[in-house]
Amino acid sequence: MGKEWVVDYFKSMIEDNPEKGIPLKLNNFPDTFYKYRGLNDYTLESLEEDRLWVADIESLNDPYECFLLSDDNEVLINFFKSENFQKTFYDLHNYKFTEEDIDQIIEADDIVVAYQSFCKRNNINIALDSIPKLSELDKWNEYKETAKKTTYICSFSEVNNSVVMWAHYADCHKGICIEYDLINCNDFRLLMHPVYYCNDFNRIRSLDEMTALTAVMNSTIKSKEWGYEKEWRFTNFKRNNLPEDYNYNIVHVPTPKAVYLGARFDTNSTYKKNQLLRIAREKKIPVFQMEMSEEKFVFKVGKHVQ
Numbered sequence: 001m002g003k004e005w006v007v008d009y010f011k012s013m014i015e016d017n018p019e020k021g022i023p024l025k026l027n028n029f030p031d032t033f034y035k036y037r038g039l040n041d042y043t044l045e046s047l048e049e050d051r052l053w054v055a056d057i058e059s060l061n062d063p064y065e066c067f068l069l070s071d072d073n074e075v076l077i078n079f080f081k082s083e084n085f086q087k088t089f090y091d092l093h094n095y096k097f098t099e100e101d102i103d104q105i106i107e108a109d110d111i112v113v114a115y116q117s118f119c120k121r122n123n124i125n126i127a128l129d130s131i132p133k134l135s136e137l138d139k140w141n142e143y144k145e146t147a148k149k150t151t152y153i154c155s156f157s158e159v160n161n162s163v164v165m166w167a168h169y170a171d172c173h174k175g176i177c178i179e180y181d182l183i184n185c186n187d188f189r190l191l192m193h194p195v196y197y198c199n200d201f202n203r204i205r206s207l208d209e210m211t212a213l214t215a216v217m218n219s220t221i222k223s224k225e226w227g228y229e230k231e232w233r234f235t236n237f238k239r240n241n242l243p244e245d246y247n248y249n250i251v252h253v254p255t256p257k258a259v260y261l262g263a264r265f266d267t268n269s270t271y272k273k274n275q276l277l278r279i280a281r282e283k284k285i286p287v288f289q290m291e292m293s294e295e296k297f298v299f300k301v302g303k304h305v306q
Contacts, residue, residue: 038171
């Protein structure tokens with residue numbers, strides 16, 4: 001997105017400072033959002049029923065979606081310095097670590113080997129499953145697997161004239177682009193976030209850092225190579241306070257402000273074209289034809305179809 005406020009917003013939220021972050025988002029919340037779609041039965045049904053599909057992250061087209069990366073060395077340093085570890089170790093082995101002991105371990109090239117050597121020198125028997133690196137990795141793997149199954153995303157764009165997005169998400173220009181006004185929808189204002197395009201991962205130093213806000217913001221990080229999408233995303237997570245049969249894959253939206261037809265819309269079947277125009281007419285949604293610009297590689301809004 002390349003906007004300075006997005007960087008400030010991301011940093012504020014990841015640092016658990018929503019008091020600073022949320023006003024940044026609300027002050028820059030777009031008046032309109034766009035959703036590119038192929039013209040298929042599900043798109044027609046979604047338009048008719050004012051709803052959208054919210055995908056689980058494993059079904060999205062970027063394998064780096066919600067990618068979690070831990071700084072293993074930092075995780076171990078924080079683990080050994082923690083009061084919890086040192087108290088548990090004392091309870092199990094009747095040995096109280098000194099500050100010098102901890103420094104000796106965490107300043108080593110291989111912290112786990114240093115920990116094992118320290119215990120051996122002091123005749124302290126430790127079980128294999130008590131080695132921190134193994135237990136921490138197990139926790140991380142469990143957390144990542146859980147995140148894959150409990151995170152749901154629905155993507156929108158700030159623009160309706162991207163040649164690439166018409167090709168990728170609207171069936172090679174045969175589909176449509178739907179315009180929504182979400183500014184007065186409380187759920188969307190709360191759960192919509194701008195995507196933060198960057199070159200680096202957000203490395204987590206400890207599972208203790210994984211607050212709800214951190215998890216949400218981690219779902220908004222994408223490579224700068226995706227920046228042309230100018231994406232905002234609705235991010236939702238499974239929650240214990242909702243009924244078991246709650247459908248996380250569906251979100252209800254207001255009736256669209258407008259529908260835009262792709263440059264190759266006419267190649268669709270007569271039936272599907274007529275169905276779209278019927279739905280738009282009954283719901284009083286304006287329909288426009290997108291046209292190819294003769295000045296640069298973008299599309300422009302053309303004639304008012306109905």
